[in-house]
Amino acid sequence: MSGVTVQQATGPRVIVALDYPDAASALALADRLDPSRCRVKVGKELFTRGGPALVEQLIGKGFDLFLDLKYHDIPNTVAGACRAAADLGVWMVNVHALGGRRMMEAAREAVAHAERPPILLAVTILTSLGEGDLREIGLEDSAGDSVVRLARLAHRSGMDGVVCSPREVRLLRRNLNQAFCLVTPGIRPVGAGADDQVRVMTPGDAILSGSDYLVIGRPVTAVADPLAALDAITAEVDQALVRRHGDDAAASE
Numbered sequence: 597m598s599g600v601t602v603q604q605a606t607g608p609r610v611i612v613a614l615d616y617p618d619a620a621s622a623l624a625l626a627d628r629l630d631p632s633r634c635r636v637k638v639g640k641e642l643f644t645r646g647g648p649a650l651v652e653q654l655i656g657k658g659f660d661l662f663l664d665l666k667y668h669d670i671p672n673t674v675a676g677a678c679r680a681a682a683d684l685g686v687w688m689v690n691v692h693a694l695g696g697r698r699m700m701e702a703a704r705e706a707v708a709h710a711e712r713p714p715i716l717l718a719v720t721i722l723t724s725l726g727e728g729d730l731r732e733i734g735l736e737d738s739a740g741d742s743v744v745r746l747a748r749l750a751h752r753s754g755m756d757g758v759v760c761s762p763r764e765v766r767l768l769r770r771n772l773n774q775a776f777c778l779v780t781p782g783i784r785p786v787g788a789g790a791d792d793q794v795r796v797m798t799p800g801d802a803i804l805s806g807s808d809y810l811v812i813g814r815p816v817t818a819v820a821d822p823l824a825a826l827d828a829i830t831a832e833v834d835q836a837l838v839r840r841h842g843d844d845a846a847a848s849e
């Protein structure tokens with residue numbers, strides 16, 4: 597199966613990671629956020645606490661929702677999970693590229709007929725894995741080579757894009773077509789602490805590198821004024837997008 601043509605990124609580029617241990621806290625922040633200015637992400641912890649009901653509540657509030665459950669199983673099981681996610685009405689969902697081509701093709705096939713098929717992403721190599729960890733699980737290539745190889749496989753298997761480190765965006769843009777969707781966590785505004793992220797990039801630099809969507813958690817959720825933090829990030833992203841479009845236009849002249 598060849599890669600499908602994805603829509604170019606549109607709308608808010610910031611996806612706020614609702615990494616809260618309970619549904620009430622996630623909903624409390626969501627109530628203060630404007631769905632026309634950001635998207636939201638629900639990961640494994642919050643989903644395990646809040647379940648599909650929470651996902652439906654957030655979507656009901658008008659948010660585009662990235663269900664970040666990184667499915668990795670036999671093709672039939674992953675296809676069923678992706679179909680269930682599409683039925684919930686999520687905007688974006690992801691699988692592990694290490695599940696292989698047949699698993700990714702099954703995921704693509706499963707959502708193809710949904711009323712509004714979610715954007716389907718693959719995770720290549722978890723950014724928490726160092727070279728030593730990769731050797732230990734039998735991956736002899738460098739992390740960069742593995743990321744490119746798996747991203748190409750994801751593209752050929754019908755994925756719309758990958759989740760990757762902002763440091764990998766330029767490399768992937770050189771190796772894959774421009775419409776391939778690149779979603780990057782590991783974003784830290786100037787002055788914000790890195791927390792447990794090792795290789796971080798500012799929102800503006802990530803957009804200038806070619807990132808489509810930025811996943812941002814603690815710089816918004818763990819500060820005194822989340823709305824002010826999000827406003828500052830969005831302003832930086834908007835400025836970078838204007839610059840990027842200017843650069844693209846100049847390059848094509």
Ligand code: C5P
Nearest residue numbers: 613615639722723781782811812813814
């Ligand atoms: O708080 P912070 O901005 O670091 O949150 C980043 C979010 O992106 C978290 O939900 C984390 O699980 C997710 N993520 C990541 N690195 C990856 C994949 C996902 O940080 N490689």
